[in-house]
Amino acid sequence: MTYRSKKPREAHVGHGRKCRLCVEKVKAIDYKDTNLLRNFIDEQGKIVPRKATRHCAKHQRMVAKAIKAARNIALLPYVNDYIK
Numbered sequence: 001m002t003y004r005s006k007k008p009r010e011a012h013v014g015h016g017r018k019c020r021l022c023v024e025k026v027k028a029i030d031y032k033d034t035n036l037l038r039n040f041i042d043e044q045g046k047i048v049p050r051k052a053t054r055h056c057a058k059h060q061r062m063v064a065k066a067i068k069a070a071r072n073i074a075l076l077p078y079v080n081d082y083i084k
């Protein structure tokens, strides 16, 4: 078997460039700031994966936590179903 399953480029996604939130020196994400959080969910209401956002681990975790907190108090949808 000589099938190559490794994708060497993906191993270093984000390498050499800081994430947007690092550039903006964001230290905390307010879960009430839905205008900001909406940038990090797709049209289905799902959290955009790190590969797409280029967030660092620290900020992606912050974003995910904030989005989950916002969903919890119904500021953001779990599933966006108004787009048909």
Ligand SMILES: [Zn+2]
Residues within 6 Å of the ligand: 018, 019, 020, 021, 022, 023, 055, 056, 057, 058, 059
């Ligand atoms: Zn960051």
